[in-house]
Amino acid sequence: MKRISQYKKLFAIEDSLDLKTLKKTYRNLVKEWHPDKFQDGDAGQAEAELKSVEIIDAYHFLVSIAPETKAANLxxxxxxxxxxxxxxxxxxxxxxxxxxxxxxxxxxxxxxxxxxxxxxxxxxxxxxxxxxxxxxxxxxxxxxxxxxx
Structure with a gap:
């Protein structure tokens, strides 16, 4: 449950998961935290790499528990x-x-x-x-x- 709430907080999701909104938020977060946006050797680049990996993991996890995914695999x-x-x-x-x-x-x-x-x-x-x-x-x-x- 901690993992679910942590990932929902990262994506700023209050209640129910909607794949369309989730995908839009994911794209915006990836653009914001893409490591290529930061200069080589910059401390922000290392942080961005870690953050982008966390964003990708969170996205895949939240998609796997979304109601639409459950309905498709029911x-x-x-x-x-x-x-x-x-x-x-x-x-x-x-x-x-x-x-x-x-x-x-x-x-x-x-x-x-x-x-x-x-x-x-x-x-x-x-x-x-x-x-x-x-x-x-x-x-x-x-x-x-x-x-x-």
Whole structure:
């Protein structure tokens, strides 16, 4: 959640994510912080390089959790959570990362430790996750791994 609020603050987003507004803000920030705008050897150039990397990371992250992106990928997400089982999971801070047997990995943001403990101790983890995690928390597809045949 800290990461989401930090990136929203960088892009000056108050409430909902709109891809059109996000893209416009991204372009303006990239123009403003492009390292080529600063002189060689200038201290501002090093800062601009770091800031531009942060802007790019923030943009890709915010696009991945935008409602339009979720709507476009909803069918694949539903197929994964309904047809595939959990292969592995990891909880760090308030982020729960779940890898499914089909190789897809999703991150769920804002999952408190007590919910993770209930998930961990559940005798039917997939059932608990479907009811209490999958559609209750902000999520994004973090990576897709190819299965070796």
């Amino acid at each position: 069918e694949a997400y539903n197929k994964t959570i309904m047809e595939s089982s959990i292969l592995d999971f990891q909880h760090k801070g308030l982020v729960l990362e779940i890898t499914f047997l089909d190789g897809t990995t999703y991150e769920y943001f804002g999952v408190p430790k007590n919910v993770f403990i209930k998930f961990l101790n559940s005798d039917k983890q997939m059932r608990f996750a479907r009811r209490s995690i999958f559609n209750s928390y902000t999520y994004r597809k973090s990576k897709k791994e190819t299965q070796a045949a």
